[in-house]
Amino acid sequence: QVQLQESGPGPVKPSQTLSLTCTVSGGSISSGSYYWSWIRQPAGKGLEWIGRIYPSGSTNYNLSLKSRVTISVDTSKNQFSLKVSSVTAADTAVYYCARSYYDFWSGYDYFDCWGQGTLVTVSS
């Protein structure tokens, strides 16, 4: 059973860079047919997809965040990471890492495994 766990340094000050890591256990991050995503949710609000990475390093980003976001993968550590630069209070949210199962021929592309989420607060 694959499990995902987010980790990060804690509160972030405005204008600084938010950094989170997702550690994958119970399976290899290099397994085919899976993308690895970051999703966030401000308190009391809906879900916002941030971006995703394939084990090869290929990425897709939410266009509204693309200029500030970098997602990377470290297959040797079975981890992938998120960096969001120049943060403001609007970036305060619960951040989830998630795995999506993808199959071009069947059209499957859905999040089948989620981390528990980690609250990141941006405050001076």
Place this chain on the structure above:
Amino acid sequence: QSVLTQPPSASGTPGQRVTISCSGSSSNIASNTVNWYQQLPGTAPKVLIYSNSQRPSGVPDRFSGSKSGTSASLAISGLQSEDEADYYCAAWDDSLNGQVFGTGTKVTVL
């Protein structure tokens, strides 16, 4: 802002049928499969329906999904108290080249 539109709330008494709509466009719902996620209070979302109408193992068959054109819907038949949660639709958007979520619907069991 969310690209997929859902009603903010829905409710019913135990045993009733509740339907949640998800309205999108030609670049997302009409072109790609729709998935539905259930988020119980204080927990991470979990997939309820994938590929428009498929249920993962372990999801009760009282949950069903459908899609037509630029809209999709989730139906909960035989509503139970444990179904109180937030529900989100999602799909890939070819124009944005990214995943988009619905605005979310809070289901209340009266």
